[in-house]
Every structure is written in C-alpha cells, then in structure tokens.
Amino acid sequence: MTSEPTQNNVAETVKSSKPTKAQALTAVKGMNDLLPPASAQWEWLEDKVRGLMARHAYRNLRTPIVEPTALFVRGLGEVTDIVEKEMYSFEDRLNGEQLTLRPESTAGVVRAVVEHNMLYDGGKRLYYMGPMFRHERPQRGRYRQFHQIGAEALGFPGAEVDAELILLAATLWQELGLQDVRLELNSLGQPDERAAHRTALIAHLQAHADVLDEEAKRRLYSNPLRILDTKNPSMQAVVEAAPKLIDFLGDASLAHFNAVKAILDASGVAYRINPRLVRGMDYYNLTVFEFVTDRLGSQGTICGGGRYDYLIEQVGGKPAPAVGWALGVERVLELLKDQGTLPEAVGPDVYAIVPDAAALPVVFQTIQILRAHGMSVQMHAGSGEGMGSMKSQFKKADVSGAQLALIFGGDELARGEVTLKSLRDGAGAQEAVPLADVPTRVAAKLSQGASQPQSSA
Ligand code: ATP
Ligand code: MG
Helix, strand or coil: CCCCCCHHHHHHHHHHCCCCCCCCCCCCCCCCCCCCCHHHHHHHHHHHHHHHHHHCCCEECCCCCEEEHHHHHHHHCCCCHHHHHHCEEEECCCCCCEEEECCCCHHHHHHHHHHCCCCCCCCEEEEEEEEEECCCCCECCECCEEEEEEEEEECCCCHHHHHHHHHHHHHHHHHHCCCCCEEEEEECCCHHHHHHHHHHHHHHHHHCHHHCCHHHHHHCCCCHHHHCCCCCHHHHHHHHCCCCHHHHCCHHHHHHHHHHHHHHHHCCCCCEECCCCCCCCCCCEEEEEEEECCCCCCCCEEEEEEECCCHHHHCCCCCCCEEEEEEEHHHHHHHHHHHCCCCCCCCCCEEEECCCHHHHHHHHHHHHHHHHCCCCEEECCCCCCCCCCHHHHHHHHHHHCCCEEEECCHHHHHCCEEEEEECCCCCCCEEEEEHHHHHHHHHHHHHHHHHCCCCCC
C-alpha cells in the first residue's frame, strides 16, 4: 500500500536515506552539465540563431518546461515512441494534476498560441530554444535532457512558408559552416489520402504477416505508417515493396508538394525525395522533411519538421494551418566538433595584474571604463594572503588566455601610468600608458592583434 505523498514524507525519505558520510551526488543519468569553455560554443550557436531568426522576422516564444500530460497524449498521438515510452510524467503531489516534462515544444507552442489567441490578427512566425526530456538510452547524440531550437509558422496555409522554413534551416547550416547535411523531403498528404493508403498498406503487411516483428504486429492497425520506419533488417524487403503514400496523393496535395520543390529548386537547395520519411509524431500532414548526416551513426537526424495543419484544432483551438521544425543542439554541435570547425573558446581581452591591494581603487576605476567600452577584462583576485607574487599573477594571466596584461604597479601609478604588455606575441612587448589613454591604447593594441593571424577563431 502506498501512503498519500506529502511534503513531509518526501522530506522524511530524503532524511532517512541521507548517507552518514557525505557522499557526492551526481547528475541524473543522461542529463549533462554544460561547463565552460564548452558553454561558449553553445552561446555562439545561440547568437547565430538569434541573428538569423531576427533577419527572417521570427520572434522568440518561451513556454513552460512542464505541461499537462494530456497535451502530449492528444497532440503527439498515443501510439508514438514518445508517448508510449519516453515521457517523464508525474502527478503533482499537491493537487493531483497529471504533468509531463516537455519531450518536444510544438505542442506547447500550439497550446500557448491558442491560449493567448495569438492568431487573431493573422499568422505568427515564432522560434524557441530550450531543454526537452525523453527517457531514452543515453548514447552519443541521444540524451535524456537534450536541447532543441525550433521554428514554427502558424496560421499560414501556403507552400511558400514550408519553403521559407526549410530555407531558414539550410541558411543556418551555411552560417554555422556545417557540411555534409542532406535534406530529405516527403509529402504525407491529407487525412483522407492517408486513410486510403493505410487500407492498402495494412492489406500489404497482412499478406506478409510472417515476417513482421512484434512491434510491427502491435502497430499494424494502430499506426501502420510507423512500421515503414522500422530498423529491423528482416523487414526491409516488405517495407520496400509496400504501397507508397505519394501514389495516393490528390491534385491539391501534389500541387502543394510541387510548389515547395519549385522554390527549393529556384533557391538552389538540394533535396532527396524519401517516400518512407514519416516522422515520429502523428500530427504531420503534407510536407515533412529531415536534415540528416552520415557522421553521427544512428543519431543522424539533426533537424526534422513538417506541416501540421490539424494540431491546433486537436489541442482545442480554432482550426488553423501550421508548419515548423526542430533541431537537436547537441547533434549540431557534435557535428561541428567532428568537422573541427567549432570556434575555440577565447580568453578575455585584458588581464589586470594587481601587485598591491592598495592599487585596487584605481584598478576598478580603469577596468570599469574598459568594460564600458566593450572590452572584456579579468581582474586578478587575491588568495586571502595578499595579491600573490608577480610571477604567479602572470601565470594566471597566461592561463586565462588574455591578449593583454595591464600591470597596475605602484611606481607607474605614482606617475599616473600603467604598464601594457602583450601576452600573445611572444616578444612580450610592453609600454607605459598614461591612465587617461588606457582605453584607446588597449583598443588599438587589440585591433592590431586581431589583424594578425591567430590560432583560435
Ligand atoms: P530520433 O529518430 O533520432 O529519435 P526523433 O524523430 O525522435 O529523432 P524529433 O522528435 O524529430 O526527433 O526531434 C528533433 C530533433 O531533436 C532530432 O532530429 C534530434 O536532432 C533531436 N533529438 C531528438 N531526440 C533526442 C535525444 N534524445 N537526444 C538528443 N537529441 C535529440
Ligand atoms: Mg526519438
């Protein structure tokens, strides 16, 4: 028998399981800390995305990480990998609500758009970034907390918006310098076309019931389209010979598909039609696409999306069309790392060396001015027993990766000067600079250094 969970007995459990000798706790399996310097690479990518989204007039939307479980069950479909086995769901112990850590963000975006009546004055172009949660077996490119960046255009029925979104992603790869990414494209048609195809598909699969695995048998009537996505080698031949959805599309669906392709062709975006591309969620119709790579093993999809014209209605809104995609941040960064083109973390512009604490007021005054000019400055911090020897301070300056050192020595300060020393050019050239001239001299030195070839990007 389980007792009613309360605030108190959770605290009791924690207390009673408390180790006698403090034992180090670790992060939850599959959920990672992001530490410097790697975090700078995430910021770099996020900055690129913000700039790109702004130039495409997509605006940022932030929704909660926790949503009602029903949103995902209704939105994603009950017979999907995510809803069947990957969701972190729990009961709010204070009011019994069924809640889930979001496994993806489209459902939440749609919920927010409906809740705030955002489509009342026309379509909306939105983007988000943030953590998602899926209970999967952790491996390279697959984590339990991972991060997505997504773009959604809601309220627009036309193929031009499908193409805009695909181009947006393709431009992002270009601006990130990502190579070897292929675009795969398919059309899932409309529900009635899918129904006709489904009937033909079930008949075909039934005729080959002997080779279907357990999962396929289970999905034969609930979600036969997903069977086409199988990775089971002994089912490949049957899947290969199955009726293709594209042959069941009517004129309107084909015209939509052709319009998307025409814009991609005119824009020089290469793609491959993959008639077996179905995507993991139930909510898609018409255009679906994935950007894939061969470099990440079976975690080769870095971005996926498509049109979802019926989801808004399904979540309780007034019917409105929509299309969007989501990319996996870890996979994109992994790929850039693999290519060797991830930018190296850079140190500060200036390291302030403080031989004597008496100089601190002048140090603060000076470095605040540099920072106000946009330069990054790391101040030497004392050890508790004074500021430390010059030797140890220079060692720290070197480790910091700073370009320049500003030395606030007592004698120079008495003359109203500081010493400016280059830390990166080997020769270690140094000069005395009047305090008032420090911002201009430092800026000049930095731009001089920036014009010389550097090892780090
Ligand atoms: P997969 O087939 O690899 O499981 P998916 O179809 O479940 O991917 P989507 O739901 O379409 O993935 O999510 C969009 C993107 O988010 C994926 O292309 C991938 O880059 C990333 N992604 C999905 N699941 C994970 C995960 N567990 N860890 C890291 N990235 C993920
Ligand atoms: Mg998955």
